[in-house]
Amino acid sequence: MKASPLSRVRTGALLACVGFAVLHAASPAFSRPATRSQPKPAPKAAGQKRAVKAAPQKSPADRPSLMDPELRAAIKNAPKASDYPKENYAMILDIGSVTVKPDGTEIAEYRIAYKFFNKRARDLAEISLPYNKSYQNLEVVQARSISPSGKIMDVKRSDIRTASPYTDYPLYDDSMYVGFSMPGIEDESVIDYTYRVTSKPIFMKGHFSETWAFNGVTPISLSRLTITTPANMPIRHRVYNEARLKPAFTTSSNGTTKTMVWEVKNVKPLETEPYMPPQYEVTTWLDLTTIPTWEEIARWYEGLAKPQAVPNAAMRATVQKLIAGKTNDEEKARALHDWVTHKIRYVGLEFGLSAYKPHAAAEVFEKLYGDCKDKATLLITMMDLAGIPASPVLVSATDGIDLKEWLPSINSFDHCIVRAEVAGKPVWLDPTDETADYGDTPLSARDSSLLVVKDGGSEMTHLPGYSLEENQADARAKITLVAESGAEIETEIRYPAS
Numbered sequence: 043m044k045a046s047p048l049s050r051v052r053t054g055a056l057l058a059c060v061g062f063a064v065l066h067a068a069s070p071a072f073s074r075p076a077t078r079s080q081p082k083p084a085p086k087a088a089g090q091k092r093a094v095k096a097a098p099q100k101s102p103a104d105r106p107s108l109m110d111p112e113l114r115a116a117i118k119n120a121p122k123a124s125d126y127p128k129e130n131y132a133m134i135l136d137i138g139s140v141t142v143k144p145d146g147t148e149i150a151e152y153r154i155a156y157k158f159f160n161k162r163a164r165d166l167a168e169i170s171l172p173y174n175k176s177y178q179n180l181e182v183v184q185a186r187s188i189s190p191s192g193k194i195m196d197v198k199r200s201d202i203r204t205a206s207p208y209t210d211y212p213l214y215d216d217s218m219y220v221g222f223s224m225p226g227i228e229d230e231s232v233i234d235y236t237y238r239v240t241s242k243p244i245f246m247k248g249h250f251s252e253t254w255a256f257n258g259v260t261p262i263s264l265s266r267l268t269i270t271t272p273a274n275m276p277i278r279h280r281v282y283n284e285a286r287l288k289p290a291f292t293t294s295s296n297g298t299t300k301t302m303v304w305e306v307k308n309v310k311p312l313e314t315e316p317y318m319p320p321q322y323e324v325t326t327w328l329d330l331t332t333i334p335t336w337e338e339i340a341r342w343y344e345g346l347a348k349p350q351a352v353p354n355a356a357m358r359a360t361v362q363k364l365i366a367g368k369t370n371d372e373e374k375a376r377a378l379h380d381w382v383t384h385k386i387r388y389v390g391l392e393f394g395l396s397a398y399k400p401h402a403a404a405e406v407f408e409k410l411y412g413d414c415k416d417k418a419t420l421l422i423t424m425m426d427l428a429g430i431p432a433s434p435v436l437v438s439a440t441d442g443i444d445l446k447e448w449l450p451s452i453n454s455f456d457h458c459i460v461r462a463e464v465a466g467k468p469v470w471l472d473p474t475d476e477t478a479d480y481g482d483t484p485l486s487a488r489d490s491s492l493l494v495v496k497d498g499g500s501e502m503t504h505l506p507g508y509s510l511e512e513n514q515a516d517a518r519a520k521i522t523l524v525a526e527s528g529a530e531i532e533t534e535i536r537y538p539a540s
Contacts, residue, residue, distance in 0.1 A: 107186055107196050113234055116155060117188065120232070121261055123159035129311060131156050131163035132261040134232070139268040142250050142275065146243030151183065155234040158227065167224040167233060172207065176216040176393060177242040185235035187226045195226040197235075216393055244395055246342055250277070251331040251451040256287070257309040258325060266305040269330065273300045277332050278449055284326040304328055320442065333450040339436075340493055340500030342452075346399040347415070347434055347495070351423040354404040361427040374428045375464045375471075376480040382421045382473040387411045398452070415458040417473040425462055432462040435470070438491040444504055445491035457486050461494055470505070512538050 109117075116134040126132065135155035142148055156166055167187075173180045185197035202222045224233045243249075254267045271277055273293060279302070281287045289302040312324060333339060353361075364381055365374040386406060390413035398415075403423040406412040412420065418434050425432040437457035438445055445454055459472040472484030489507030493500060507513075516536040523529050 107184060107194055109188070109192075109194065113155060113188075116263055117157070117232055120157045120263060123230075126159070126261050126311070129261060130160055131158050131166060132263065133265075134263040135234070136262055136265040138254065138266070140252060140270070142269070142271040144272045144275070146248045146250055148239070148241040148243075148250065150239045150241070151236060152239070153234070153236040155232060157232050158229060160229055164227050167227045168221070169224065169235060170219050170221045171237055172217060172219045173239075174216045174397075175218050177244045179240040180220055181238045182220065182222070183236040183238050185222060185224065186233075187224045188232040188234065189226055189228065190230040193226070197222050197224065245398060245452060246333065246339075249332045250275075251333065251449075251453060252328075253330070253451075253453075254304070254328040256284075256304070256306045256326040256328070258312060258321070259314060260311050262306075262309040264305070264307050265309065266303065267328065268301060268303045270299055270301045273298055275332060276334075277330060279328060279330040280449055281326065281328050282322070283324060287326060287328075320440075322443070329449045329451075331449045331451055333452075336445070336450045336493055336502050337500050339450055339452055339455075340495045343398065343434070343436060344495050344497075346395075347419055348497075350400050350402045350419050351426070352402065352404060353423050353427055354407070357404060357407045357424065358427055360407075361424050364424075365428050371428075371430055371464050375425065375430050375462055375469065378421060378424045378428060378430075379471050379473060379480045382417055382424065383476055383478075385410060386417050386420065386473070388413065388417075388474060400458075414472075414474040418458045418460050421460050421471065421473050425460075430462055430464060432460050432471075433497070434495045435459045435461050435487075436493040436495065437486055438493075439486055440490070442489055442507075443491055445493070446502055446504075454491075455493065459484060459486060459492075514538065 113135065120134045121132050123129075133154070134157050135153055137153040138150065139152075140148055140150040156163070158164065158166070169185070171180060171182075182197075182202060187195045189195070202220060204218055204220055207217055207219055220237075224235075227233070250271070252267075252269065254265075256262070256265045269277075279289070281304070287304060287306065289304050292301045292303075293299070294301075306326070312321070318324070360381075361378065364377045368374045368377060387410065389411040391401070392413070400406075400415040400419040401412060403420045406416045406420045415434070422432040422434060435458065436455040437459055438454045439457050448454065457474075459470060459474075462469045462471060469481065470483050470487050471480065472478050472486050475484050475486060478484040483505060487505050490505060492503050492505065494503065514537075518534050518536075520532040520534075521529050522531075
């Protein structure tokens with residue numbers, strides 16, 4: 043389960059472990075952590091930012107559109123291919139405007155425009171805007187191509203399509219996407235599209251989080267983010283890797299709203315290098331949130347998960363059978379871990395709030411399937427029946443990130459595992475990972491930030507990655523030549539215990 047390190051816009055990660063499947067469209071620079079194993083689209087070049095519900099497409103209108111002054115100026119001042127001979131395109135507009143209502147409802151409008159230098163950029167003409175139909179609404183405001191001669195070709199309503207991104211994976215949720223193809227693409231042409239998103243507050247109601255990348259691996263002529271909130275809404279913000287970038291503040295004439303604007307112009311692309319640091323360490327990006335602490339997120343998740351950890355009679359009987367004859371807690375914990383890991387198959391049902399809220403442990407036990415947070419909740423419930431304390435652990439599965447250095451956001455987490463207290467020692471368990479033996483520190487927790495959701499408290503911690511001694515393999519091959527029939531080859535690979 044792996045993700046790019048930052049997401050362009052907040053839409054809510056799913057705690058599915060092949061999600062906590064992320065509903066973010068990744069920015070070209072990075073995205074909030076997703077997961078280590080979920081098949082995800084490659085991080086897109088800037089632009090496709092927000093997951094949303096598709097609304098009836100009232101626009102683009104099936105009539106020629108006009109070129110507004112901002113786009114006209116962007117095209118006039120756009121870089122030439124000769125300015126960036128290593129690049130295939132430039133982003134000439136990257137604009138976001140987000141209005142947050144007092145109840146947390148968000149109305150956001152995003153505008154993206156690219157200039158194509160050569161045919162290798164043409165993949166960008168296939169637009170895919172992810173959304174979640176359970177709590178979001180999307181309207182394509184306008185989409186058009188502008189030829190080198192200035193001819194404008196609009197995308198028609200009939201050419202806009204809606205589909206599901208998951209077709210061959212056992213993850214079922216409200217994720218959809220709106221797609222369309224930009225017409226008349228050739229070298230030196232420009233594409234320009236705008237879409238509007240309305241998001242209902244169903245996760246941590248009343249709170250708001252946002253991220254924005256101002257640069258990346260492509261030239262950007264203009265990147266601007268505008269945030270408007272109620273004047274009394276407390277909001278924290280932090281710019282990483284560029285201390286000089288400050289917002290412009292204004293307050294409405296009646297004093298009810300405040301607006302912050304961040305803007306950069308004529309940004310050169312980052313030079314990519316082998317083994318370079320992750321882009322969140324070198325890219326200029328913005329983090330905003332109204333969530334005061336990571337503890338607040340832990341309490342919110344506890345309120346979702348704890349009522350689901352209730353056993354039934356069949357589960358009690360199974361636990362007693364599994365721990366019968368076991369002489370200590372370690373033997374009991376191993377038996378319970380192995381049963382949940384190998385008996386419960388992975389299926390993610392991520393509809394609405396269930397993107398974060400686990401299904402009832404008794405339901406998972408009966409149906410013998412669930413996602414990572416479902417399996418974690420079941421294991422915790424069964425551990426409790428055996429007298430072994432255990433807690434859910436929210437995982438940020440992007441290697442190397444220390445979330446204590448970032449502002450709080452539920453979008454930071456993309457997996458759920460378990461920490462059990464066995465014989466006075468913590469044991470990290472990932473019942474979703476069928477290759478992780480009991481007692482091994484699971485791969486999902488290695489070099490990751492972990493939020494342990496304790497009963498009435500929380501702990502943010504970071505586990506180290508593999509040591510040199512652990513991160514190796516001993517491979518041996520025995521080849522026996524056999525007359526007239528070739529050879530017999532026997533291969534053995536040994537890995538050290540973690």
